[in-house]
């Protein structure tokens with residue numbers, strides 16, 4: 001197993017030079033096999049999602065990696081919605097989060113199942129600003145914990161399928177999340193407003209809006225929130241396509257966005273491995289790692305060089321961000337937020 005991965009490493013190491021100080025601030029990578037990643041550190045994020053192995057399994061994988069090498073790996077935990085609304089739910093989840101934070105978790109994620117899936121016993125949608133979550137958020141605010149929020153799909157989920165949209169491939173296959181034409185579901189604006197209430201309600205808690213705060217189609221709206229709330233940050237995870245569109249439309253404007261908000265934006269990739277690498281058949285492991293490494297290279301070229309690549313169906317010239325912007329984006333902000341011990 002190890003040899004397969006090491007071969008991949010040997011082949012790609014030369015091409016992937018230049019990322020060895022980068023921190024991937026958003027990953028789901030249970031890499032129980034040494035693969036020689038080109039980045040210095042990775043932050044793995046638990047999601048309350050069965051397709052990713054379930055919350056308990058992710059806790060075990062990611063906590064184990066941090067125990068093995070806490071400089072290389074970071075770990076963000078999450079809470080379960082099982083039994084939400086019943087007596088004892090909040091106390092139980094707070095106790096678990098308390099234990100996870102004590103065990104080195106550097107943040108807590110709340111996923112889009114809050115707002116886009118969860119309904120109470122009366123059949124009403126439950127949003128993230130619902131009072132039943134308050135004990136959890138009050139606990140996290142008291143601990144000055146980082147809250148990573150992903151409360152809405154991209155706006156494309158509410159729009160007709162469009163082959164020119166960077167999320168076309170996803171929504172043409174993941175119809176569960178494509179809500180265009182439905183009248184029985186919340187709006188994107190409602191989900192964002194509920195998220196905004198949490199940022200505002202707990203100014204002592206650092207909030208990271210994942211996926212450009214689910215406003216990847218509207219960077220001025222992201223900027224407006226970054227300007228309004230000092231405790232708000234965003235990451236770029238899985239939004240390279242949207243950034244490529246923004247770059248294609250107004251490259252200078254996108255460079256100015258990253259320059260202006262260099263201390264508030266974290267780079268991350270959101271590469272997903274649904275089970276530990278070592279549990280995959282040996283012959284598949286190399287391909288999985290190759291895919292990740294190739295993607296890292298696309299990201300590096302986009303942010304750090306002015307090379308032209310085809311992304312999201314467009315020819316896009318890289319941003320060639322200066323080191324003064326690249327360093328906080330790809331390292332400094334993640335170090336400060338997720339590796340406070342250095």
Ligand SMILES: [Zn+2]
Nearest residue numbers: 026045237270
């Ligand atoms: Zn993710």
